[in-house]
Amino acid sequence: MRRRSLLGLGLAAATGVLASARSIRAVSRLNRLRALAPSPLGQGSRLRALNPGTWIDPYTDFSPLVERCAQQGWTLEIPETVRGQWQWFSGTDAQRRDALEQAWRDPSLDGVIYVGAGWGAARVLEAGFRFPSRPFWTLGSSDSSALLMAQWNAVLLGAVHGSTAGPEAQWQRTVDLISGRPVEPLRGRGLAGGIASGPLIVTNLTVATHLIGTPWFPSLQGAILVLEDVGEAPYRVDRMLTQWRSSGLLRGLAGVGCGRFTWKEDDILRGDFSMAELLEERLGDLGVPLVMDLPIGHGFPNMALPIGPQARLDGGNGQLSLLR
16 A cells, blocks of 8 residues: 555655646747847838748739838838849749848848749748748738748747738738737637637648648647638538548547638539538538638738737637737
């Protein structure tokens, strides 16, 4: 009995040490996240436009965006590399990687705005880009989701899923987010009830699917995952979500939200799932809150959401809110 008691005490002590160690690691990670959160933008902040993907029209007029930033007291640089072209990219992989590294390592910059889309951001990661451990704002969506997710995987806050185009209300939400001001909750359509909280991860489904198995795909354990996509028929979305399910990536989520999934409705055949039916069928049995039709994704509105901060998803009333 004495030996058994001693073993029990030893096990309890060891369990306590392990729990304490886990708690210390959790607190340490939380403190690290707080330490690496970028300061809100304000008068005198400097930003730079980067195009990590497909080339854009060299005559693209960036003056409306420059003016929008100037109205906030920010300076936006438009380097010539933004209008470059190599094959269907804005530059070689090495050139795009170097442009990204120079921006991240420039102490005079407070952040970057990813312009353009298409395809190419993941190739910049493959080309060897590594995130410096510094607070930094990054704004983008679509193909740039690869960089936003990789930034969060590197435990760096500051990534914002959103766009610079669109109506004034959409832009104002982006400004409020990166200026440190509170923003209103987003509302969608609740399909699976309950309330969940956890770090927010927002991404394009196709882009994120092609990061699976790479060093840049972040942990989804305990997270609220928000997905969107464009130009993908329901059977292709079915194919991707089935891969996510089969690989176990959707186990352990706190909640799921869906933004806009835009495609040509006239492609549907008799007996096919509609997009809404497909998303509900693939995501509705996970046992977590599910909210559809959030106002994010390709098209308007594409309301900005940060990646990494704590959020709350209410599957009853369809509300997604940020926790401060």
